[in-house]
Amino acid sequence: MAEIGGAAIRELAKTYGTPLYVYDESTMDSILSAYRDNFVSDQFETGVLYASKAFSCKAMVRLIDSYGLYLDVVSGGELYTAVQAGYDPGKIFFHGNNKTEAELRCALEQGVGTVIVDNQSEARLLVNLIQETAGSVHTLLRVNPGIEAHTHKYIVTAHVDSKFGISLLNEDEIVETIRILEAQDGITFDGIHSHIGSQIFDRQAFAEEIRKLFTFAEHMKETYEIGIHTVNLGGGFAVRYTAADAPIPIDEVSRFIIEECERENRNHHGLIQRVLIEPGRSIVGEAGVTIYSVGSIKKTPNRRYAFVDGGMSDNIRPALYQAEYDAFVDGKEEGASLDYTIAGKCCESGDILIQSIPLPEMEPGDLLVLKTTGAYGYSMASHYNKLPLPAVVFVKNGTARVVIRRETYEHMISLED
Numbered sequence: 322m323a324e325i326g327g328a329a330i331r332e333l334a335k336t337y338g339t340p341l342y343v344y345d346e347s348t349m350d351s352i353l354s355a356y357r358d359n360f361v362s363d364q365f366e367t368g369v370l371y372a373s374k375a376f377s378c379k380a381m382v383r384l385i386d387s388y389g390l391y392l393d394v395v396s397g398g399e400l401y402t403a404v405q406a407g408y409d410p411g412k413i414f415f416h417g418n419n420k421t422e423a424e425l426r427c428a429l430e431q432g433v434g435t436v437i438v439d440n441q442s443e444a445r446l447l448v449n450l451i452q453e454t455a456g457s458v459h460t461l462l463r464v465n466p467g468i469e470a471h472t473h474k475y476i477v478t479a480h481v482d483s484k485f486g487i488s489l490l491n492e493d494e495i496v497e498t499i500r501i502l503e504a505q506d507g508i509t510f511d512g513i514h515s516h517i518g519s520q521i522f523d524r525q526a527f528a529e530e531i532r533k534l535f536t537f538a539e540h541m542k543e544t545y546e547i548g549i550h551t552v553n554l555g556g557g558f559a560v561r562y563t564a565a566d567a568p569i570p571i572d573e574v575s576r577f578i579i580e581e582c583e584r585e586n587r588n589h590h591g592l593i594q595r596v597l598i599e600p601g602r603s604i605v606g607e608a609g610v611t612i613y614s615v616g617s618i619k620k621t622p623n624r625r626y627a628f629v630d631g632g633m634s635d636n637i638r639p640a641l642y643q644a645e646y647d648a649f650v651d652g653k654e655e656g657a658s659l660d661y662t663i664a665g666k667c668c669e670s671g672d673i674l675i676q677s678i679p680l681p682e683m684e685p686g687d688l689l690v691l692k693t694t695g696a697y698g699y700s701m702a703s704h705y706n707k708l709p710l711p712a713v714v715f716v717k718n719g720t721a722r723v724v725i726r727r728e729t730y731e732h733m734i735s736l737e738d
């Protein structure tokens with residue numbers, strides 16, 4: 322019988338039902354300590370921001386807080402969750418390519434520390450709101466360095482048409498936008514941000530990003546006397562979904578980024594005073610699994626299906642971008658001999674969690690555990706087919722606690738007339 326965080330999978334399923342998201346807190350503890358202890362420098366200030374879109378709930382925010390990490394939010398809802406969890410708004414960074422006026426107003430009222438400005442029209446909107454509220458806020462400007470990194474490759478000068486940030490090729494617009502921010506009392510312009518992709522395995526992609534941003538910072542100073550003191554490098558650190566993935570360990574990638582930044586900073590006269598990163602997936606991904614109950618088994622001419630009691634409603638990633646997962650059957654960890662397709666219960670042919678995986682023979686009632694579902698699982702879940710959202714439990718040293726209760730049918734219709 323397999324365990325997660327010292328708790329038996331069968332007991333978890335029996336107590337809390339399935340589908341069930343389970344997080345091993347000690348896995349998150351060791352990753353959070355690795356970031357906290359290795360992403361440090363004696364040449365500049367450092368900060369690790371948890372990108373809460375990967376998995377946001379009050380318990381998660383409190384865990385992040387207990388490690389002294391900063392927090393990224395990308396919407397009024399994530400901001401509200403953080404504030405309700407008692408997190409200091411001054412340590413929040415507010416992202417997004419189209420923050421609404423109401424969201425920005427709320428951020429200013431709550432005392433959000435930093436707004437990461439995406440574009441010039443947002444800069445103008447922020448100026449208007451600051452004038453109206455007489456508030457104050459720090460800002461970073463999101464730029465697009467023309468590096469696109471996904472999985473095993475990265476491409477330079479690709480993707481100049483991204484919806485996020487202002488391309489470094491549009492220098493005039495960047496300068497104008499910074500001038501708009503700098504000119505306003507109550508707004509402090511700290512520097513620039515970029516995020517080059519997700520599930521990045523290649524450390525050279527980060528090295529390339531660092532070179533581009535530090536060179537750009539010096540160019541801004543030399544040519545326009547614009548002071549860029551903070552560089553935020555974004556997130557995107559890879560996790561292991563299947564045996565084919567070999568992510569760089571967190572302590573190593575943290576130190577690599579620090580060393581690259583220290584070298585670049587020496588090359589650029591110590592211009593940069595603070596370096597930030599924003600990991601999301603790598604903090605929660607591998608800590609989480611989803612337990613499903615197996616229902617029907619069906620053979621078609623070319624496939625052997627095992628149907629589970631969730632699917633694209635609790636994990637859209639395979640259907641959305643062909644994400645791959647590994648899985649095991651509780652109590653049958655050995656002897657994988659049959660090729661299965663794991664399909665969900667939603668009314669879409671594309672509702673397939675794993676296209677092909679060797680597993681031992683399954684029967685109805687078995688518990689199938691999908692691994693590495695801690696990031697972008699619950700946070701991307703939907704009510705398709707009116708399936709209630711599953712519960713989420715955190716497990717530590719054999720003890721489980723519910724951090725998000727399972728939805729009921731009553732919850733689902735509670736807003737309906």
Ligand SMILES: *Cc1c(COP(=O)(O)O)cnc(C)c1O
Pocket residue numbers: 372374375416516518519520555556557558599600601602603696
């Ligand atoms: C999504 C995102 C992150 C986190 O990415 P991960 O791949 O989860 O590490 C960080 N910063 C920004 C701006 C993002 O959009």
